[in-house]
Amino acid sequence: MLLEAFDSNWIAPLGPDVDAFERELAERVGVGHAVALSSGTAALHLALLLAGVGAGDDVLVPSFTFVATASAVCYLGARPVLVDCSASNWNLDPALIATELKDRARRGTLPAAVVTVDLYGQAADYEPLVALCTDYEIPLIEDAAEALGASYKGRATGSFGLAGVFSFNGNKIITTSGGGMLVTESAEMAEGARHLATQARDPFPHYQHSALGFNYRLSNLLAALGRAQLHSLDDRVARRRQINGFYREALSGLPGVTFMPVASYGEPNHWLTCILIDPEAFGADREAIRLVLEAVDIESRPLWKPLHLQPLFADAPGLGGAVCAGIFERGLCLPSGSALSESDLARVAEAIHTCAR
Numbered sequence: 138m139l140l141e142a143f144d145s146n147w148i149a150p151l152g153p154d155v156d157a158f159e160r161e162l163a164e165r166v167g168v169g170h171a172v173a174l175s176s177g178t179a180a181l182h183l184a185l186l187l188a189g190v191g192a193g194d195d196v197l198v199p200s201f202t203f204v205a206t207a208s209a210v211c212y213l214g215a216r217p218v219l220v221d222c223s224a225s226n227w228n229l230d231p232a233l234i235a236t237e238l239k240d241r242a243r244r245g246t247l248p249a250a251v252v253t254v255d256l257y258g259q260a261a262d263y264e265p266l267v268a269l270c271t272d273y274e275i276p277l278i279e280d281a282a283e284a285l286g287a288s289y290k291g292r293a294t295g296s297f298g299l300a301g302v303f304s305f306n307g308n309k310i311i312t313t314s315g316g317g318m319l320v321t322e323s324a325e326m327a328e329g330a331r332h333l334a335t336q337a338r339d340p341f342p343h344y345q346h347s348a349l350g351f352n353y354r355l356s357n358l359l360a361a362l363g364r365a366q367l368h369s370l371d372d373r374v375a376r377r378r379q380i381n382g383f384y385r386e387a388l389s390g391l392p393g394v395t396f397m398p399v400a401s402y403g404e405p406n407h408w409l410t411c412i413l414i415d416p417e418a419f420g421a422d423r424e425a426i427r428l429v430l431e432a433v434d435i436e437s438r439p440l441w442k443p444l445h446l447q448p449l450f451a452d453a454p455g456l457g458g459a460v461c462a463g464i465f466e467r468g469l470c471l472p473s474g475s476a477l478s479e480s481d482l483a484r485v486a487e488a489i490h491t492c493a494r
């Protein structure tokens with residue numbers, strides 16, 4: 138497909154593969170429209186902008202996420218309000234959102250949007266979250282950057298908000314080296330995103346601009362890559378699930394090791410396998426394990442450091458934070474790439490066993 142893209146001379150922004158990639162991804166997610174963009178962050182930026190978020194607004198965002206979720210809020214001059222997660226699924230806690238919205242409604246300070254994240258490829262608990270946003274008439278934006286191929290009660294992640302966002306960055310479940318997608322049921326929103334992503338050029342033969350736009354479109358070449366990757370999405374998810382199963386089995390005898398909980402409401406894509414270490418029971422903490430793995434050339438990583446603990450957001454308001462701080466303290470992401478062999482996985486498990494008491 139990449140060679141076809143070369144042969145067709147569409148080494149330019151936009152072209153037939155962009156259109157096809159959008160169509161195929163929209164179909165896969167079960168939404169009406171998709172807009173291919175240069176990154177997941179760009180998709181979040183446009184989704185929030187088109188949802189009406191502007192300077193001085195507050196936006197509820199999970200504290201437990203990658204920084205880009207909140208950066209996009211800041212690009213608009215709005216303020217992220219960092220909300221803690223549920224221990225049962227590591228995503229936005231609906232009980233905290235309920236309390237906060239009730240309180241803010243009374244004070245007349247409702248947020249301009251709520252952003253949910255489907256962390257490590259597991260959906261947030263959408264039934265209560267969507268109901269709350271509907272009741273208070275607040276747009277919900279779904280950051281599904283890590284969750285392509287996952288589902289919640291049989292419905293694909295990315296489809297729960299006014300807009301959903303995917304990333305095709307190098308480390309995500311499918312990749313175009315860099316890229317993203319905004320998905321939505323709203324034709325108006327999709328059209329708006331396409332317009333803003335192509336420098337907001339008005340339909341005239343000369344270059345005319347009435348709005349401030351961005352250079353956010355995905356190139357045709359990268360869209361061709363994305364199409365090829367999307368074809369193998371099911372295989373990739375199946376492999377990640379196998380890898381998760383392998384680690385569960387291989388580490389099951391170890392005291393003090395637990396896995397990221399899998400909520401019964403959905404099917405995660407198991408983008409990354411994450412474990413929690415109880416240092417007392419295990420005999421070493423997660424940092425000690427990380428260093429032992431690193432010494433034998435195995436890369437593992439701490440979980441996302443919660444945003445309320447980031448210097449960048451030292452002054453941001455928040456709600457709770459102890460739950461995700463505790464998970465961060467004890468958590469480790471294990472090597473989870475689809476290309477890992479059985480012997481690679483066995484080597485990781487063995488190295489972790491050597492750290493245990």
Ligand SMILES: *Cc1c(COP(=O)(O)O)cnc(C)c1O
Pocket residue numbers: 175176177178179202203205206254280282283303304305306316317
């Ligand atoms: C990767 C990621 C993004 C950003 O995507 P890019 O394509 O790298 O800009 C946003 N949110 C989350 C939760 C992510 O994991």
